[in-house]
Amino acid sequence: MTQTHAAPTAAGDIRVAVSTVIFSLRRDPGSDRASVVLPLVRRTRDPHEGAWALPGGWLDTAEELETAASRTLAETTGLAPSYLEQLYAFGDVHRSPTRVVSIVYWALLREGPLLAPASENVAWFDAATLPPLAFDHNHIVDYALWRLRNKVGYSRIAHGLLPELFTLADLREVYEAILGRDLDPANFRRQVENSGTLISTEQFRTGSHRPARLYRYNHDVELAERGPLPTEPHPEVLS
């Protein structure tokens, strides 16, 4: 890609991997606040064998980056993400015994049959209380959480964690779980109502106290503005 350097001296010096930080929400009946959870995979190979790590794998030669992320995501959870975005390329020389550049994606998953991991080597963890992970994966998750919290402030990304129909309290719960603090229900209602991202239905959720109106996400507005990035068909279209 340049005229100042020759091709790599020895082929295969640097390998490219793709990993994905997959966020979902668990509504813990015990706690009063929902918590952000993510699936991890137990390593069965040499570097950090036995340790928990982010789902991922080597990039295939003919495989797009985003496809690789979706693939490992499906292999781990059996689900398709409601949001998928590149997070960062981690390539520190000493992050692995051999030189590996990891293109890391982060994804949102709507609530579903979450607590049914595909295998014994997959488990869901609370994002706030992770054990020490393989490689620099603790650090990667920290950064992904930072991005998630940032993005929730200026985009509609929280909808990516909710099912088709939801109440305003549901949506507020998502914000509170991600931001880690309580929000004023009254002000929250107005903000989100005036944002144009919600379509109110005539259905209500009953069962406790006053029934709450159900809303639907307005698919005309993107979950997040990404600028002039490669506009491959996003998994987002599934939302």
Place this chain on the structure above:
Amino acid sequence: MTQTHAAPTAAGDIRVAVSTVIFSLRRDPGSDRASVVLPLVRRTRDPHEGAWALPGGWLDTAEELETAASRTLAETTGLAPSYLEQLYAFGDVHRSPTRVVSIVYWALLREGPLLAPASENVAWFDAATLPPLAFDHNHIVDYALWRLRNKVGYSRIAHGLLPELFTLADLREVYEAILGRDLDPANFRRQVENSGTLISTEQFRTGSHRPARLYRYNHDVELAERGPLPTEPHPEVLS
């Protein structure tokens, strides 16, 4: 990095390059607005030979990503950046005849001896009117410009394009060049004065009409918040 996939079938299938979008400002005496400029390198090798391309090169096995970006930046301009940040990892299968994943950085350069390119094969271009570039580099520059414009709105990054001492009009010019629209001098002054990022000096710039007070950048505040990213020594410390 996973237990589900073996190591790459053939070593060297995928190569890793690092490129950098280097922004600076040119104060065109003809135009009434400064313009964003960037250096490009003419390719002397096979894919897209003769076309202009972003400065970059193959990643060395023992070289950090950010170091590689700084290196090609210095090779191209002879200067050290006042800001350097990873932009995105571009890895589309068909972006190059052979599979190349490019980790792209973007940088800001203070005004200096800009119009003295190191070689015949380096030239500065107006970012708004680029010729067709090699590979997907037009697309990459578009995305970098989008990030620059975004970031100028919520961070103090514009200071990275100015020398140590500057007037408020200088700073406003930077914002206007990046945003592409005029700003109210009165309101701009108050906004930036209340932001806590400026230290006013007792020096003034004379030469035309009423002298303007010179300001200094407050190094206590970061040019931009980057979250919990690898905190290697930033080039930013040079600012």
Place this chain on the structure above:
DNA sequence: ACAAAAGTGTTGTACGTACACCCATGA
């Protein structure tokens, strides 16, 4: 009836914008 969540109203503060106006210097 009472608790609790859904939903509405009101008020104060902060901040961006528009624009009128004064100040200081070079020519």
Place this chain on the structure above:
DNA sequence: TCATGGGTGTACGTACAACACTTTTGT
């Protein structure tokens, strides 16, 4: 003295946080 950019004052609109209040259900 006059044109021009430096710098101040003021008024308006929007957005958000705080919080009092009404409504509607389950028990």
